[in-house]
Amino acid sequence: MxxxxxxxxxxxxxxxxxxxxxxxxxxxxxxxxxxxxxxxxxxxxxxxxxxxxxxxxxxxxxxxxxxxxxxxxxxxxxxxxxxxxxxxxxxxxxxxxxxxxxxxxxxxxxxxxxxxxxxxxxxxxxxxxxERTITERGWISGKRPARVYHTMQLLDLLDGNACLPMKHPVILGSDLIAYSAAAKLRIAGAEDATMLDKAPSPKSNPAERLYFRWWCQPTWTSNKQPVSIQGSDGTKTVETKDGRALECDGVVVSGExxxxxxxxxxxxxxxxxxxxxxxxxxxxxxxxxxxxxxxxxxxxxxxxxxxxxxxxxxxxxxxxxxxx
Ligand SMILES: Cc1cc2nc3c(=O)[nH]c(=O)nc-3n(C[C@H](O)[C@H](O)[C@H](O)COP(=O)(O)OP(=O)(O)OC[C@H]3O[C@@H](n4cnc5c(N)ncnc54)[C@H](O)[C@@H]3O)c2cc1C
CATH class of the missing domain: 3.50.50.60 (FAD/NAD(P)-binding domain)
Known part of the structure; x- marks a missing residue:
């Protein structure tokens, strides 16, 4: 040796x-x-x-x-x-x-x-x-206001600190992790999330979605084009290239x-x-x-x-x- x-x-x-x-x-x-x-x-x-x-x-x-x-x-x-x-x-x-x-x-x-x-x-x-950072994901631009989280940070807040960081969430991503985040937010007191991804349909499989329907029913929207997060002190909207502005008070970036x-x-x-x-x-x-x-x-x-x-x-x- x-x-x-x-x-x-x-x-x-x-x-x-x-x-x-x-x-x-x-x-x-x-x-x-x-x-x-x-x-x-x-x-x-x-x-x-x-x-x-x-x-x-x-x-x-x-x-x-x-x-x-x-x-x-x-x-x-x-x-x-x-x-x-x-x-x-x-x-x-x-x-x-x-x-x-x-x-x-x-x-x-x-x-x-x-x-x-x-x-x-x-x-x-x-x-x-x-998880990729927001800048690494490329698809997301705009400002970097407060209350934009990765799912691990969200988990630390919800599970670790019993703190609900948003009531009207937008979730960027649509796989198992995204659905799990939507469900955890819902049972912690938030509304059903709006879920946005560049894929044409959610990335999680039907069995996973069926499982999470017990706790949450997010509104799904597909958006191939980049999105931008807007707001100054806090998050206000997620804007899409086709002119939609999804109102929210927090964003969860999930899954890549x-x-x-x-x-x-x-x-x-x-x-x-x-x-x-x-x-x-x-x-x-x-x-x-x-x-x-x-x-x-x-x-x-x-x-x-x-x-x-x-x-x-x-x-x-x-x-x-x-x-x-
Ligand atoms: C946010 C998130 C949520 C998820 N939720 C679910 C879920 O609900 N259900 C499900 O089935 N799957 C879920 N997954 C997927 C699942 O957690 C992973 O598939 C699984 O944990 C991967 O196992 P792994 O052993 O490859 O890596 P990990 O579980 O990530 O383990 C890797 C380990 O390597 C250690 N390590 C890394 N680098 C070093 C180093 N240089 N020196 C020493 N140690 C090091 C780390 O500390 C870590 O403990 C989730 C994944 C993510 C990211």
Whole structure:
């Protein structure tokens, strides 16, 4: 072992969301160890862990295999039980800040460990995605008045602070996340939202829309042309190119995700710009041997359980690579 390398693993997984947990479980079932599962957060579960169980809340995590819809927190508890049956070494509060393509080393920083370099035979990115900012989305212009939120910010306000930031919302976006935001606003006391997207019909699937009809019935409007948000101190209207002005007192921008592929790109692994999509062969591995990606970091929008099963599938490719 190189003298500066503090730890050595068969596989290091960056990100302990559903995809990272899925791959850890799949690798354990394939007899691979030791495995390190690293997350910068103080708990496992990734994004679903933020959706805590709440009285009068709306469960939005569809678990097809159990024919149930759970709160994110409940789904994570279920994943935790599965993970506990493996010997995976989970390292929380640890941020991976760089990876080395040639030596398969990662550098991480953590309050407990300081700065360390770890080495592995294979490295998996399961770092998820983040929502595009308003400027990155291109479709939205105009002023930047107060009360324009991403869905994660909205969630923090509604769930975290019990605060209703708007009564007459316009939601830009129409996938599962957008419908979930509309429903959460409605039960918190807002009116049914007006929902606007450049797609000709809502991006969420009919089953998802049917589920959310129990709580909300947003007014849908398709608008291919860019829209602009207007208002000075607060948001007043969302204006469309064909002259419509949708009155509102707040806007939620939802749903377009950008892969967290910065680590891979900085290491010289193939990532296409500006969309930051990892360029993969066979849907999970980089052209550089031993480097894999799973879950939302590969691009597109996927529900949590899809990401978990994707992790399980990619684990098989990693096992093949290690035992070849
Ligand atoms: C706003 C929003 C709402 C959603 N709502 C739903 C819903 O209601 N139902 C549903 O089924 N799906 C929902 N989804 C989708 C679902 O949450 C994702 O599909 C799923 O969480 C993706 O899993 P993942 O493991 O790929 O990524 P994530 O869950 O995002 O996990 C990635 C993990 O990687 C960690 N990480 C990233 N970079 C580093 C680093 N450098 N070092 C260490 N750790 C790192 C992060 O801390 C995070 O824990 C939503 C997504 C979004 C964005």
């Amino acid at each position: 190189n003298s500066s390398v503090e730890n050595k693993f068969k596989v290091v997984i960056v990100g302990a969301g559903p995809a990272g947990i899925g791959i850890a479980i799949g690798l354990a079932k394939g007899g691979i160890q030791p495995i390190a599962l690293i997350d910068r957060a103080d708990r496992i579960g990734g994004l679903p862990a933020k959706y805590v169980v709440k009285k009068k809340g709306i469960p939005t995590f569809m678990v097809w295999t159990r024919a149930r819809v759970l709160f994110g927190q409940q789904y994570v508890e279920f994943l935790q039980q599965e993970l506990d049956r493996t010997d995976t070494r989970v390292h929380l509060n640890a941020q991976v800040i760089s990876v080395n393509k040639a030596s398969k080393e990662i550098t991480l920083v953590s309050p407990d460990l300081g700065r360390q370099v770890w080495k592995a035979d294979s490295i998996v990115f399961a770092c998820g995605a983040r 995700l950008l892969p967290n592929s910065e680590l891979a790109a900085a290491a010289g692994l193939e990532v296409s710009m500006p969309n930051r999509l990892p360029i993969l062969k066979g849907k999970s591995s980089f052209s550089e041997p031993g480097w894999f990606a799973t879950g939302n970091v590969i691009g597109g929008f996927h529900g949590a359980q899809w990401c978990y099963f994707h992790g399980r599938k990619v684990a098989k490719s990693v096992v093949d690579y290690l035992t070849r």
